[in-house]
Amino acid sequence: MAPTSDLFLVGLIRGLQQALQANDYGLLILGPGDLLKRWVDSRAVDGVIVVGGSDDDAEAARAIVRPEVPCIVIGTSPLEAEPHIGSVVIDLAGGGVKVARQLYESGHRRIGFIGSSYYQSVLPAFQNELESLGAPLRPEWSIIAGDTSDDGERAMRELLSLPTPPTAVFTRTDELAIGALRAARKMGVEVPRQLSIIGHDDLAFARFVEPPLSTVRIDCDAVGKAVVAMLFDLLEHPDISYEARAVATQIVLRETLAPPEL
Numbered sequence: 001m002a003p004t005s006d007l008f009l010v011g012l013i014r015g016l017q018q019a020l021q022a023n024d025y026g027l028l029i030l031g032p033g034d035l036l037k038r039w040v041d042s043r044a045v046d047g048v049i050v051v052g053g054s055d056d057d058a059e060a061a062r063a064i065v066r067p068e069v070p071c072i073v074i075g076t077s078p079l080e081a082e083p084h085i086g087s088v089v090i091d092l093a094g095g096g097v098k099v100a101r102q103l104y105e106s107g108h109r110r111i112g113f114i115g116s117s118y119y120q121s122v123l124p125a126f127q128n129e130l131e132s133l134g135a136p137l138r139p140e141w142s143i144i145a146g147d148t149s150d151d152g153e154r155a156m157r158e159l160l161s162l163p164t165p166p167t168a169v170f171t172r173t174d175e176l177a178i179g180a181l182r183a184a185r186k187m188g189v190e191v192p193r194q195l196s197i198i199g200h201d202d203l204a205f206a207r208f209v210e211p212p213l214s215t216v217r218i219d220c221d222a223v224g225k226a227v228v229a230m231l232f233d234l235l236e237h238p239d240i241s242y243e244a245r246a247v248a249t250q251i252v253l254r255e256t257l258a259p260p261e262l
Contacts, residue, residue: 007174007204012224013027013029014220016227019225020224037063040069043069049231057075067084074223076120083240083241085234086227086233088227088230088245088246092122094249097126097129099216101129101133102251103196103198104133104135106196106257108166108168108260109167110141110166111141113143113169115143116144116145117144126170141162149176149178152171152175156179160184170197170198172200174205175203177197181197184197197214198256198257199214200216215254217249218247219250
């Protein structure tokens with residue numbers, strides 16, 4: 001998965017390890033390439049977990065799966081049910097909708113977005129929900145910045161320098177949010193009194209920044225449990241095709257969200 005961030009992957013791996021260890025299994029981490037296929041062909045592993053998020057997820061799973069070695073794909077959109085392949089979906093789109101509603105209900109109408117380099121369902125869902133609420137995301141308020149906190153800082157400087165800047169900004173990752181907070185502080189913009197910021201991922205540091213960051217939580221432990229449960233279902237019932245299972249996201253409200261100044 002070109003994920004939300006490298007730090008998110010750390011949390012996801014921890015969630016998978018805990019769920020597997022609870023069932024007396026271990027986790028072997030491999031990158032793409034022939035080595036994984038050799039492990040599967042030799043029956044050195046009992047199952048495969050693919051961290052995906054692209055249109056090629058199903059094809060990648062089919063290339064490595066065997067009837068006796070099922071594969072679970074973690075992605076952002078469901079795969080069609082087929083034998084030996086399971087699909088666990090992180091509902092990023094639902095999180096985008098929740099953020100749009102939260103900002104709108106807090107009184108914001110000038111709402112911006114700072115995105116990462118990886119295209120996912122968050123921005124379309126966020127944008128469509130704002131449109132339906134009557135607070136459309138103007139083109140100049142949406143910046144695809146990159147992946148680092150420096151990218152977030154640069155993008156927020158650009159947004160705050162507009163003649164009519166947004167009063168609230170949703171960042172695609174918490175790392176981008178850290179840079180956005182830094183830019184606001186350097187420009188003398190007080191968060192949340194003059195600017196609200198909501199991040200995404202609820203990484204470990206989000207609660208410790210100043211002010212503590214409101215964000216969208218991906219429950220990596222819940223993802224791990226859903227993946228392992230489906231993997232064991234496929235091991236025990238290899239001839240059954242299972243529908244995708246979704247793991248919802250939720251907003252964690254801390255101290256970077258407030259109504260806009262009148």
